[in-house]
Amino acid sequence: xxxxxxxxxxxxxxxxxxxxxxxxxxxxxxxxxxxxxxxxxxxxxxxxxxxxxxxxxxxxxxxxxxxxxxxxxxxxxxxxxxxxxxxxxxxxxxxxxxxxxxxxxxxxxxxxxxxxxxxxxxxxxxxxxxxxxxxxxxxxxxxxxxxxxxxxxxxxxxxxxxxxxxxxxxxxxxxxxxxxxxxxxxxxxxxxxxxxxxxxxxxxxxxxxxxxxxxxxxxxxxxxxxxxxxxxxxxxxxxxxxxxxxxxxxxxxx
Numbered sequence: 001x002x003x004x005x006x007x008x009x010x011x012x013x014x015x016x017x018x019x020x021x022x023x024x025x026x027x028x029x030x031x032x033x034x035x036x037x038x039x040x041x042x043x044x045x046x047x048x049x050x051x052x053x054x055x056x057x058x059x060x061x062x063x064x065x066x067x068x069x070x071x072x073x074x075x076x077x078x079x080x081x082x083x084x085x086x087x088x089x090x091x092x093x094x095x096x097x098x099x100x101x102x103x104x105x106x107x108x109x110x111x112x113x114x115x116x117x118x119x120x121x122x123x124x125x126x127x128x129x130x131x132x133x134x135x136x137x138x139x140x141x142x143x144x145x146x147x148x149x150x151x152x153x154x155x156x157x158x159x160x161x162x163x164x165x166x167x168x169x170x171x172x173x174x175x176x177x178x179x180x181x182x183x184x185x186x187x188x189x190x191x192x193x194x195x196x197x198x199x200x201x202x203x204x205x206x207x208x209x210x211x212x213x214x215x216x217x218x219x220x221x222x223x224x225x226x227x228x229x230x231x232x233x234x235x236x237x238x239x240x241x242x243x244x245x246x247x248x249x250x251x252x253x254x
Contacts, residue, residue: 028083028118029076031079034072038068039137041140044057044059044196048181056195057196070176072177074098076096077099085108089106096152098184100165105239106126111249122251125187130217133181134217135174140175141175145182147173148174155219155228161183165182165184168180187245187246188247189214
């Protein structure tokens, strides 16, 4: 009899826990994902962008990717709080603003909790995936910025933002229907930072310096036009928090 009572209590506790997880999952805002059909592309600076590029975007090199999914919008503060609760880490507060002041490790923690709540397998973008999506995938037109050669059409940047982040999705999307891959806030990628010119002493020396850093891409609301280009690259230690760095979700293709 005692065993049956104990089993009933454990069953009730498990049911309660499952119910609470299910309720919280229902409260998570919709995450719209865009399918990116894989293919081969030239990663790095070439053509007109080569005239204004930083050395760390050279040489341009061919990359082959499988299908994957990218979130239409950067992770918002509304989504962050629905998953993490507690205090909003962002300096400027707003439900539809991108979450910022999040370390790379905290972004990974958020994703682990989100996956547990939803039963899905979200992740960060790898740097090559980020650039391919920013370029518009197989529909890309080699624009300087993500979706246009006119920065103000697609990006909140130093000249038009008032140096504050804006609600996601308020500029034009790129060819894939993805918003804010240029400007608004930088986005953490999965990768550690590496120089493309691995065979040179320049690359080897810098890789030794940067081997504990993570890539972030896209430019932000305080960036000049050159940093918002789809080829522009930045990095920082994974433990750093910045008022201008957030992240975007991805998933493997089916």
